[in-house]
Amino acid sequence: MRMLGWLYMAAIFVFIFLPVIVLVLFSFQDSRLPVPPFDGPTLKWYGQVLADRGMMEALRNSLAVAIISAAVALLLGFFAAQGLARVKLPGSILMRGLLIAPMTVSYLIIALGLLTVFNNLGFRPSLWTTGIGHVVINLPLCFAILFAAMGDHQKNAERAARDLGASDLQVLFLVTAPMLKPALLAAFFLSVTFSWDEFIIAFLLTRFDVTLPVEIWSMLRSGLSPATNAIGSLVFLVSIVILILLELTVFRKSKT
Amino acid sequence: MTMEQQERRRSFGFAVPALIWTCAFFVVPFLVMLVLSLAHLEGRQIVQDFDLGNYVKIFTEPSLFKGIVVSLEITVTVTILSVLLAWPLAWIIATQVPERYQRLAIMLAVLPFWTSYVVRSYAWALVLGQNGVLMQGLIGIGILDEPIQIMATRAATVIGFVHFFVMLLTLTIYSNLIQLSPNYARAAADLGANGWNTFRLVILPLTLPGIMTGAFLTFVLCIGDYITPQILGGNNELSMPQLIMLQLGRRGDFPMASALSVVLMVIVTLAYAASARWLKMERV
Amino acid sequence: MQNGKISGFGGVAALLISTSMVQAADLNALVWCDHTDPALLEPFEKAHDVRVNVKEYEGTAAGLAILEQSRPGDWDVMVIDTVDVGRAVDEGLLAPLPGDALPTASFFPEIVMEDHNGRDGKTYAVTEKFGYNTIAYNSSKVDPADMQDMSSLWSGKYDGRIAVYDYYLPVLGLIGLEQGVATADLDSDAVEALRDRAYGLKAAALQVSDVVASQTALATGEVDILIGGGEWVTAVLSAENPELDWSVPEEGALRWSQSIAVLEDSENKDLAVEFVKYITSPEGQARLATSSCYWGMPANKAAGDVLDDAQKGALRWDEQGDYLARTQLYPVPDADLDLAMQDLWTDMLQQ
Numbered sequence: 022m023r024m025l026g027w028l029y030m031a032a033i034f035v036f037i038f039l040p041v042i043v044l045v046l047f048s049f050q051d052s053r054l055p056v057p058p059f060d061g062p063t064l065k066w067y068g069q070v071l072a073d074r075g076m077m078e079a080l081r082n083s084l085a086v087a088i089i090s091a092a093v094a095l096l097l098g099f100f101a102a103q104g105l106a107r108v109k110l111p112g113s114i115l116m117r118g119l120l121i122a123p124m125t126v127s128y129l130i131i132a133l134g135l136l137t138v139f140n141n142l143g144f145r146p147s148l149w150t151t152g153i154g155h156v157v158i159n160l161p162l163c164f165a166i167l168f169a170a171m172g173d174h175q176k177n178a179e180r181a182a183r184d185l186g187a188s189d190l191q192v193l194f195l196v197t198a199p200m201l202k203p204a205l206l207a208a209f210f211l212s213v214t215f216s217w218d219e220f221i222i223a224f225l226l227t228r229f230d231v232t233l234p235v236e237i238w239s240m241l242r243s244g245l246s247p248a249t250n251a252i253g254s255l256v257f258l259v260s261i262v263i264l265i266l267l268e269l270t271v272f273r274k275s276k277t
Numbered sequence: 278m279t280m281e282q283q284e285r286r287r288s289f290g291f292a293v294p295a296l297i298w299t300c301a302f303f304v305v306p307f308l309v310m311l312v313l314s315l316a317h318l319e320g321r322q323i324v325q326d327f328d329l330g331n332y333v334k335i336f337t338e339p340s341l342f343k344g345i346v347v348s349l350e351i352t353v354t355v356t357i358l359s360v361l362l363a364w365p366l367a368w369i370i371a372t373q374v375p376e377r378y379q380r381l382a383i384m385l386a387v388l389p390f391w392t393s394y395v396v397r398s399y400a401w402a403l404v405l406g407q408n409g410v411l412m413q414g415l416i417g418i419g420i421l422d423e424p425i426q427i428m429a430t431r432a433a434t435v436i437g438f439v440h441f442f443v444m445l446l447t448l449t450i451y452s453n454l455i456q457l458s459p460n461y462a463r464a465a466a467d468l469g470a471n472g473w474n475t476f477r478l479v480i481l482p483l484t485l486p487g488i489m490t491g492a493f494l495t496f497v498l499c500i501g502d503y504i505t506p507q508i509l510g511g512n513n514e515l516s517m518p519q520l521i522m523l524q525l526g527r528r529g530d531f532p533m534a535s536a537l538s539v540v541l542m543v544i545v546t547l548a549y550a551a552s553a554r555w556l557k558m559e560r561v
Numbered sequence: 562m563q564n565g566k567i568s569g570f571g572g573v574a575a576l577l578i579s580t581s582m583v584q585a586a587d588l589n590a591l592v593w594c595d596h597t598d599p600a601l602l603e604p605f606e607k608a609h610d611v612r613v614n615v616k617e618y619e620g621t622a623a624g625l626a627i628l629e630q631s632r633p634g635d636w637d638v639m640v641i642d643t644v645d646v647g648r649a650v651d652e653g654l655l656a657p658l659p660g661d662a663l664p665t666a667s668f669f670p671e672i673v674m675e676d677h678n679g680r681d682g683k684t685y686a687v688t689e690k691f692g693y694n695t696i697a698y699n700s701s702k703v704d705p706a707d708m709q710d711m712s713s714l715w716s717g718k719y720d721g722r723i724a725v726y727d728y729y730l731p732v733l734g735l736i737g738l739e740q741g742v743a744t745a746d747l748d749s750d751a752v753e754a755l756r757d758r759a760y761g762l763k764a765a766a767l768q769v770s771d772v773v774a775s776q777t778a779l780a781t782g783e784v785d786i787l788i789g790g791g792e793w794v795t796a797v798l799s800a801e802n803p804e805l806d807w808s809v810p811e812e813g814a815l816r817w818s819q820s821i822a823v824l825e826d827s828e829n830k831d832l833a834v835e836f837v838k839y840i841t842s843p844e845g846q847a848r849l850a851t852s853s854c855y856w857g858m859p860a861n862k863a864a865g866d867v868l869d870d871a872q873k874g875a876l877r878w879d880e881q882g883d884y885l886a887r888t889q890l891y892p893v894p895d896a897d898l899d900l901a902m903q904d905l906w907t908d909m910l911q912q
Contacts, residue, residue: 026369033366034385037444040400041389043410047403053801055403056781057413074599097295104291108284120295123303125493125549127501129518130538134306137313137531140630157302160295189287218394221503221518225525229589229614237395239617241508243594243854244797245777250403253396260391268384320896321625340904340911347911408781426721428783429768511768512727515910526619528903529626 041257048250055247066251076252079236083217086148086232090155091212097156098163098208099201103193106171107179117168124161131157132222139226146228154222159212166211170204171197210267214260307542314536323532331536341520345540348517351431352500355438356492362439363446364488370447371454383451387444398508401437402428405509429511437505442498446491453487489555496548501541517541586611588832590638591618591627593819594772594854595690601848605839611832620728621645622899628654633826637833642730643677643818644893646686656825659834660684664841667863671885678820686822689840690849692857693888694731695814697790697807699779708786708808711739715761719786723766724778726789729906731815734892735788736762738812747892749901759909762788769910772855779805796856796875809887816888818860843867850876 047055049062070076101120105113123131135154136146144150175197182196183189198205220234227235233256240249314332316325335341370382389397404411405428412424427433457480470478503518510516515523517537524534549556590596592615602613618624621642628636641649649655665673665687678686696708702722707713714723726732734744736755767784768774776794778784780802787794791814795805821840823833839845846864850857851872858876859868865878877884894902 023373026365026373029365030369033362033443037386037389037440039411040397040404040440041392043404044392044396044400053798054777054780056406056408057410075597097298101292101295104288104293107288108281116292116296119299119304120292123299125497126303126545127497127518127541129501129503129521130307130310130542131303133521133525133534133538134310135302137535138306138309140531141309143632145632145635153302156298160298164295220395228616234393234395237393238504239594239597241395241399242771242773243597244773245780249396249399253393253400256396257392261388264384264391321622321629338904340908343911402777406777406781407783426767429770429778508774511774512770512910513768515907520907523907526623528620528900529623529629531626 044250045254045257048247048254050247050250053247054245055250066247067255069248070251070255073248076233076236076240079231079233082148082230083233086152086155086223087213087216090152090216091159091209093152094156094159094163094212095205095209098160099167099198099205100193101160101164102167102171103197106168107176120164121161123157124165128158128219128221132225135222136225146226148227148230148232150226151223151232154226155212155216155219158219158222159215162215163208163212166204166208167201170201175200310535311539313532314539316532318528318530318532321529331533332540334533335536335540340515341537344515344517344520344537345544347514348500348541349544351434351438351506351516352496354435355442355499356495358435358439359442359446359495360488360492363443363491364450364484366443367447367450367454367487371451372459379455383448386447389440390444395504397441398437398505401433401440402508405433405436428509429513431510431514433509433511434506437509438499438502441505442491442495445494445498446488449491449494450484450487453484453490457483486555489552493548493552493556496552497545500544586829586832588613588637588829588836589635590615590640590836591624591636592638592640593617595849595852595857596640598848598852598854601845601852604844604848605836608839609832609835613836621648622896622903625649625652625654628824634828635826636824637827637829638821638836639824640689640819640821641686642891643674643686643688643691643820644891646677646820646822647680647893649822650680650685654825655685656823656827656830657683657685658687658823658837662834662838663687664861664863668860669858669862669881669885672818672860674818686820687837687841688818688860689821689846690857690860691816691818692793693791693807693809693814693816693884694726694728694735694789695791695807695809695888697779697787697794697805699782699785699804700806701804702782702785705806705808708806709810711735711810711812714786714788715758715765717765720765721767722785723762724775724784724787725762725766725769726775726787727769727771728789729902730891730894731817732762732789733759733902733906734815734889737892738814738889741812744815744889744892747894747898749898752898752902752905756905756908759905760912763909763912792876793855793857797853799875800871809884814888816885816890817857818890847872 046059048066049064050066051060051063105117132154135150135157139146139150178196178200179192182192187195218234220238223232223235224238237249237252240252312325313323315327315329316323317328317330318324335345366386370379370386374382392400403409406412407424407426407428409428412421415421416424427436501518503522506516506519517540521534521537521541524530524537586609588611590613594617596602597615597617602615606613618627624639624641625648628639639649646655663684668688672688672691674688675684678684678688696711696714698708703719707718713719733752733755734747736758737744737747737751740755740758742751763769768778770778772794775787775790776798779787779790779794780798791807795807798805821837823830823837827833840849841861843861843863844867846859846861847867850859850864850868856876858881865873868876
């Protein structure tokens, strides 16, 4: 029985890792097509990707949109969680429902709705409109994480601080925020990840300056090439490095 | 004004920016889309005549209606398969892997999450093609004589989806499992339930919230996804998101795209209503 | 710590400003994917110290919809199917070009297409690139003799080994030719009569795919035949896959051609005209012909002096006379017929 369990786990892990291994392996392919037989290794595709102006701009755009939209979503979510967790308001269930609602809707619908509205208003699609869309999808996430993390001991500490004469904002940033640091970090980095990798909103709401997933998509559409494997592997590598750093610093510390 | 009223007013004030954002960029756009779905395209002009023509078309025109069927079939298959594959994995990690390696095992199990979403489907295309790694490998070790056609079929789309959602569900079910005390299982066993009954009557009901949360997320993300069927499905059938993108990308038919989106939204809402009582989101 | 935070925010702000900053001069172009190749754009950008912003679109209907939703001045240049130039002129979207400044004298005469690119003696667009939608195949896997007869695709011999190019105009046009209907005669009745034949093709096909998926399927042996294919799919692969070939069958085939035009609402018309001149110059033409997304014949014969022999061989430079004589233009549907053709196509995909 135990044996069977390990076997099952091994099989699933093979399934989970198969595409990643193939992706990375054929990024070192020498010939033009990333299919067997493997005839590498070469680093030329990495060189090509790193020298690609559009790709590097898209990388920068993605980073900017992800960080800024995550920060806005975090701020809004934090305020809202604070407001709705502290006291029972009439209609607060409705408000919570409204804030969570975008989480239960396909991104495509959110994207199409925003596109329609921006078209009617005459806003040009841009990184800004994409950022607005990303705040819409990440706000529920930040709100839910922070709302769940707010407990009674925070309330007590906040009340104490207020009794000592601290203003609302002082309480929020000097008392509540430090106590919620792990949840805030988790919400922020999850939001960054989601925005960073989001395709359909960015695809419909950008024009010339695009984000990385959109650039990769148009690269895919313009020819099969190990260069696509190379950029995919690079993104994977960077994500893993960030993940390990976070695990070793922020989350390890916060656990103890 | 009493202290309490003041406190309430202040609290509400904190929630206002988020509420405004959600209304302005989520509720209003959806309402605009709803209105637009009641228009139709004449030549290239949008005529706002508030009729249900687009919806009638969706349910009477076979090629559009089939999109709903295709999407539902794929999504239900993917959701069930993902749960069936992920549950045992989460269970094995939670019960058989030594505790100090569990975090590592879970992180490994979801590691491919961190590949770019667009690239992941592309990687499956490389794996599943006739000359791809899988077929060549199976032929190489003598299991197959000839490659089987998987790429550009529904099977390829389902495999691409299941890969992603097994990771997601393993995570939600695992976090549910480790919150259970092993005492439940022991107590049930002491009371004489055999293994199967312990599972069916005790463990499964207790992990249902984790399963349902994951399954609902799977359903929503799967039914709204454009990339995976577009890259892996070979255009042999069109799912709803593909039809929506076709209306936008080829025809510039915003009203029809909006109507299809509204139908998609209704389906997702029904799924939510069906699973709501198990969802953790409700607690929020 | 505080300083670290502040410089962190400063960095993000700088990042954002640098990405959203508009350069001194921008040229905004609504294009097909072959115009996104930096090797094509960079020489022009350097010479004129501008930034060329490109946005891809699929199909004339979607392109015109994008223009309609844009604000005046958003777009300077547009690439469009030559046969659809008239539709854009009807809507007053295009600005007249200085006809005498364009090198049409050295073009392939069949490709100048004045009646499509111009109206009432004015030139509104100029052809830049052309090629064929016909049958591309793997010569080591199929009988080349069969590829001279389009009906062999329906014979059952190649079932499951065919890919269909996912663009309704040329493929429905080809099915029409196979049925003996000239593209110019395709009206709504004639299109409807092609329905069963289209379904039959879908049944014989493994997949219906866009440019890349088509290329990939052919190159990796996933399929052996691509209907709708031509030099635009095989030429780019010719170095590594010499067995990929294409033919114009007895029934004939379709000729595609794309034009470039300056938009009436452009606020940068002079620069836009310069761009058009660059694209139609021998150097621009050679780069466009061998652009990374897909290859195609340059409209300007003078590009032949810039292209090398291998490139000309892959494009089949010397056989153009025969091909030009045996191929027909794309069908030119009005808006209603266009939608009818798209509906038929969607129905076919869902079969």
